[in-house]
Amino acid sequence: MNKLDRCLNLELRKANRVLSQIYDSYMAKCGLKTSQFSILRAVSFLKNTTNRQLQDVLVLDQTTLSRGLKPLIRDGYLKVKEGADRRQKELLLTKEGKALFSEAEALWLEAQNYVESCLGDSTKEQLLSLSKSIVALKQ
Amino acid sequence: MNKLDRCLNLELRKANRVLSQIYDSYMAKCGLKTSQFSILRAVSFLKNTTNRQLQDVLVLDQTTLSRGLKPLIRDGYLKVKEGADRRQKELLLTKEGKALFSEAEALWLEAQNYVESCLGDSTKEQLLSLSKSIVALKQ
DNA sequence: TTGAACTAAATGCATATGCATGTATAGTAA
DNA sequence: TTACTATACATGCATATGCATTTAGTTCAA
Numbered sequence: 001m002n003k004l005d006r007c008l009n010l011e012l013r014k015a016n017r018v019l020s021q022i023y024d025s026y027m028a029k030c031g032l033k034t035s036q037f038s039i040l041r042a043v044s045f046l047k048n049t050t051n052r053q054l055q056d057v058l059v060l061d062q063t064t065l066s067r068g069l070k071p072l073i074r075d076g077y078l079k080v081k082e083g084a085d086r087r088q089k090e091l092l093l094t095k096e097g098k099a100l101f102s103e104a105e106a107l108w109l110e111a112q113n114y115v116e117s118c119l120g121d122s123t124k125e126q127l128l129s130l131s132k133s134i135v136a137l138k139q
Numbered sequence: 140m141n142k143l144d145r146c147l148n149l150e151l152r153k154a155n156r157v158l159s160q161i162y163d164s165y166m167a168k169c170g171l172k173t174s175q176f177s178i179l180r181a182v183s184f185l186k187n188t189t190n191r192q193l194q195d196v197l198v199l200d201q202t203t204l205s206r207g208l209k210p211l212i213r214d215g216y217l218k219v220k221e222g223a224d225r226r227q228k229e230l231l232l233t234k235e236g237k238a239l240f241s242e243a244e245a246l247w248l249e250a251q252n253y254v255e256s257c258l259g260d261s262t263k264e265q266l267l268s269l270s271k272s273i274v275a276l277k278q
Numbered sequence: 279t280t281g282a283a284c285t286a287a288a289t290g291c292a293t294a295t296g297c298a299t300g301t302a303t304a305g306t307a308a
Numbered sequence: 309t310t311a312c313t314a315t316a317c318a319t320g321c322a323t324a325t326g327c328a329t330t331t332a333g334t335t336c337a338a
Contacts, residue, residue, distance in 0.1 A: 003248050008255070008266055009162040010177045014198040015273035016155040017325080022276060023148040024326085035294065038149045051317065059153040061296050066318060068294070087303045087316040109142050116147070118276055126269050127147055130262060131154035137257055138157045156295080163296085174324065190287065200326050205288060207324070226286040226333045285334070295324070304315070 012134075019115070026111035030104045037108060039068060040101045043078065043093055050088045059135055072097070151273075158254070165250035169243045175211060176247060178204075179240045182217065182232055189227045198274055211236070 023034040032040070042057050043049055051069070055062055069091070072078045077097035081090040093101065116124050162173040171179070181196050182188055190208070194201050208230070211217045216236035220229040232240065255263050 003244055005251065006267060007162075007173075007177065007180070007247065008251060008263065009158050009173050010197070011267055011270040012151075012155050012158055013174070013177075015270035016151050017198055018274050018277045019148050019151055021326080023146075028327095033293070034146075034148050035152070038146065038152075041146070052315085058149070059156055060294095062317070063297080063319085064295050071293075083316095085304070085316080089317075105142055108146065112144065112147060115276070119272060123269060123272055124147065126265050127273075128145060128150055130265050130269060131150040133258060133262055134154035134266075135157050137161060137254070160296080167297095172323070191285090199324095201287070202289080202327080203325050210323075222286095224286080224334070228287075280338090282337085283335080286332085287330100288332100289330070290328085292327095293325080295322100297322095298320090300317105300319075302316085302318100304313100306311100306313080308310085308312095 022115060023108070023111045026107045026114070027104060030100065030107055032100070032104050034108075035068060036072060037101075037104050039065075039072060040077065040093065040097060040104065041108075043091055044098075044101055048090055048092050050083065050090055052088065054091070059138065077101075161254060162247070162250045165246045165253070166243060169239060169246055171239070171243050173247075174207060176240075176243050178207060178211060179216065179232065179236060179243065180247075182230055183237075183240055187229055187231050189222060189229055191227065193230070198277065216240075 020034060027034055027037055038058060039054065042054055046053065046057070051062065051065060054060070055065055058065065060068070069078060073080060076094055077100055079092050079094045079097075081092070082088075083090045119127070159173060166173055166176055177197060178193065181193055185192065185196070190201065190204055193199070194204055197204065199207070208217060212219060215233055216239055218231050218233045218236075220231070221227075222229045258266070
């Protein structure tokens, strides 16, 4: 535990960059980045959701999410409805969004299978439990 | 291993965001982002280095690094010398860069100690070994 | 030597990220 | 009601990220 130690943050960032590039290379065929896929996937699970709820699910800053939604809305994959609380915006997949998500999900599964086959089950479980521990540090 | 599994990439991204925000909150006192600190730290270890060498050390795309260097050069923390191979640019810390790095290193150590104390030794080791495994997947 | 192949770095483009702040709406207590 | 507080989302700003491409310099074989 001294200043010659490897930086935990840098090590995780490096891993994050490599892993994201792998997933992105699979997703490229459908024109989505994995971050966009994550949003569609969350909306698909939650059916009818809001910016606020997605922030919690995706562990994203409100402003980051707000901007991340824009291309998906612009390109017609997400639809915005005004909520009962008029500050909120309800989000749902359009028909085009559902179709794109289906296509993307197959590519995602290829990537996920590839990575799992490279890492093995025990490393995969380590990734999940480690990520959970770190996310739990969020203030 | 089916499509209801958690996405390994999303889980890692979430962890990465949380961890980076923790480190950034410590680094904020000196005005550096952790990504900039990582660059200064690498240059400090390598003494006299090049864009190309930093790409490997930091596992960063050439174009990302190229742009990441700009504010550090602009603000006088890094100096650029033309290399023997005139395509290359040699990088080194200026006096101001060294001073800032010293200050930043103390803040980084606080962050690192805080995170290590939260995670514990075994989880810390898991982070390091997992990151290593993932970085090794890089094509 | 010269032209093809290769390498180092920069740039255009688009999205990703989050802090500080602004704007609109909702809730609540005087 | 009114005014204070809290919440939901958007915007300005700056950096982070990487793909495709460009520009410049090096290498090497014909």
